[in-house]
Amino acid sequence: MIWVIARREFGAMFLSPLAWVILAVIQTILGYMFLTNLDNFFVLQPQLIQLENSPGVTDLVITPLMQVAAIILLMVMPLLTMRSIAEEKRNRSLSLLMSSPLSMTEIVLGKFLGMMLFVIVLVSMLMLMPLSLYLGTSPDSGKLLSIYIGMLLLLGSFTAIGLYLSSLTENQTIAAISTFGVLLMLWIIDWVSASLSNGHTVLSYLSILQHHQSMLEGVFDTSDIAYYLLLIFGFLVLTIRQLDRERLL
Template sequence: MIRAIAGRELRGLFLSPLAWSLLAVALIIHAWLFLVQIENFMQIQPKLLAGSSELGVTDLIVAPLFDSSAMILLLLTPLLTMRLLSEEYRSGTIRLLLSSPVTTSQVVLGKYLAALAVYALLLLLIALMPLSLLMGGSLDLGRLAAACLGLALLLAGYCAIGLFLSSLTEQPAVAAVGSYGLLLLLWVVSLSGSVDRSGLFQWLSLTGHYRPFLNGVVRSGDLIYFLLLILAALLMTIHRLEGRRGGG
């Protein structure tokens, strides 16, 4: 049933202009940034060679691309997730869905997997950009793999939060604004670190857990953070739908 719900949601996304528009916008922006990073690298390459710098393609092209990608997709994710449940509320089809022989968990996971499938395709296309550099030079594949893993976890967290906010309202626009607000808060919360003696804000920060992946560092604490974030958002979404189902 999870596969059926995910397939239904994916068909709805790709039969409308939404998914195609998001993919097109994201790829155009990433391609432009990628070309800009290559141009900048070519301009400073003689200085790097003259100074025997250890910085290379991965440091100056791949890492900045994935760093920018996190913010670009933070801005696009609410547009992808805002209608996942709020549109069902507004159209009334949520009653049919919840009265069918499927569990609330299956509904939530099906819609979540549909959003992840869209981003899995996008992540693959983004990863092909730095991989194309292998045709003319070398690349730290281990660091690229770590960056891809970090971005995949980050996007999974974005989608889980967006899905939860979509479960709270019948208005997709409100869900989108709420997702923007919460994601941006989690992105900038570490700026309060100077007054946070307990380190809580730093631990809550998406930035602090994502950027180590860009340096090729995969820490168990960062993996646990993202898994807990995803699990908490999905459980809250399930609880929200259970309450709606119980309330009729």
């Protein structure tokens, strides 16, 4: 049942031009950045060879590329998640799901999974760029895997937050803006920590991109994984509760 909803959700994204445009724009911009980074790497390469323990192509090309990708997607993901529940509320089609023999959990998981399918497509297309490096050199496969999983977890938590905020309103624009606000807040929350002595660790633990950074560098830490999984789980539970609560209002 979850799968039925997820497939419909995934298919519906491609019925509007939005998903295609997002994929095209992101791929173009990041493709250009990838080539720029690669060019810079060729310039630096002669000096790097003389260094001991010099950073490789993964560190100098792929990691910075994915940092930029994370920030661009922070702005783009709200546009993808905004319609998930808000649109159904506006069109009054939510009652189809509500009167079907489904639990609220199945509905929410179906929606989440549908958007995650899109995220997988998106990240896999981005990963084609690092994979193309295999043609000429040998990038660090372990690091690439860590980057891939890191991107999925990061975008998964963006999606869960967007889904929850979409369930709060009938208005897609409000859902998008508030999702963007929350994501931005979670990103910049640790900027203040430089001037704070205590509370430093808490704030930097909360920062959503801090955890991403270590995964991009190939550090696969369980506390980072736990952070993302908790975030996803938490917001999915909030969404389920929100939809349940609406029946009582």
